[in-house]
Amino acid sequence: MVPPLAVDIDGTLSRADRSIDSRVLDVLREWDAPVVVATGKALPYPVALCGFIGVPERVVAENGGVSYDRDRDRLHFHGDREAAQDVVDEYVARGHSLGWGDVDLVNRWRETEVAVSRDQPLAPLREIAEKHGLHVVDTGFAYHVKSPGMHKGRALESLVADLDYAMGDFVAVGDSANDVELLEAVGTGYAVANADDDAKAAADHVVAGAYADGFLDAVDAALAE
Numbered sequence: 001m002v003p004p005l006a007v008d009i010d011g012t013l014s015r016a017d018r019s020i021d022s023r024v025l026d027v028l029r030e031w032d033a034p035v036v037v038a039t040g041k042a043l044p045y046p047v048a049l050c051g052f053i054g055v056p057e058r059v060v061a062e063n064g065g066v067s068y069d070r071d072r073d074r075l076h077f078h079g080d081r082e083a084a085q086d087v088v089d090e091y092v093a094r095g096h097s098l099g100w101g102d103v104d105l106v107n108r109w110r111e112t113e114v115a116v117s118r119d120q121p122l123a124p125l126r127e128i129a130e131k132h133g134l135h136v137v138d139t140g141f142a143y144h145v146k147s148p149g150m151h152k153g154r155a156l157e158s159l160v161a162d163l164d165y166a167m168g169d170f171v172a173v174g175d176s177a178n179d180v181e182l183l184e185a186v187g188t189g190y191a192v193a194n195a196d197d198d199a200k201a202a203a204d205h206v207v208a209g210a211y212a213d214g215f216l217d218a219v220d221a222a223l224a225e
């Protein structure tokens with residue numbers, strides 16, 4: 001039986017430069033069970049990716065802040081942007097910047113957290129977030145200011161509640177700290193070879209391949225189980 005699949009985007013379906021490796025598109029399109037795209041990106045990105053791939057729009061966005069299932073007509077929010085905004089407002093007041101330029105499309109459609117460029121200093125961001133009771137997760141592509149209880153694992157649960165599957169039926173593939181709870185929550189978690197130490201520790205298996213090679217290794221292994 002083909003297991004339902006939850007998959008991260010950046011670092012897992014993408015190359016290091018965030019471009020999607022085209023080999024993954026048909027694998028996802030032909031996957032014979034539900035696919036959930038689970039990402040730190042804002043909602044429009046995974047929704048568009050599902051549309052372009054040709055799979056039902058069933059996504060976790062913003063590191064678990066938002067979940068959406070088009071077939072079930074369900075949109076859930078699991079986080080609070082205002083709390084994260086207070087943190088970055090204080091960060092900017094201290095003379096730092098979010099690092100995305102004046103036209104910030106990274107945060108424009110973001111509803112439950114705020115992302116800061118990794119070329120900005122992390123230590124003061126963490127310090128301010130902690131003071132506000134929030135967390136900063138480093139995805140390897142951005143720093144995300146979010147509430148500690150908001151993660152991809154919890155958001156996947158909100159989608160799975162409407163499917164004829166259990167969390168333990170799912171296979172997940174990811175590469176970074178924002179995938180930890182997802183990798184732990186599913187039946188079998190795979191980390192790609194480029195994954196950070198947190199994701200590798202949370203996964204049941206670390207595959208040999210990096211980036212999309214690793215995703216393809218993981219789905220081969222999942223189908224062989």
Ligand SMILES: O=C(O)COP(=O)(O)O
Pocket residue numbers: 008009010011038039040041139140141142143176178
């Ligand atoms: O947007 C990010 O920072 C990371 O995105 P990802 O969860 O798809 O890897």
Ligand SMILES: [Mg+2]
Pocket residue numbers: 008009010011012139174175176
């Ligand atoms: Mg990733």
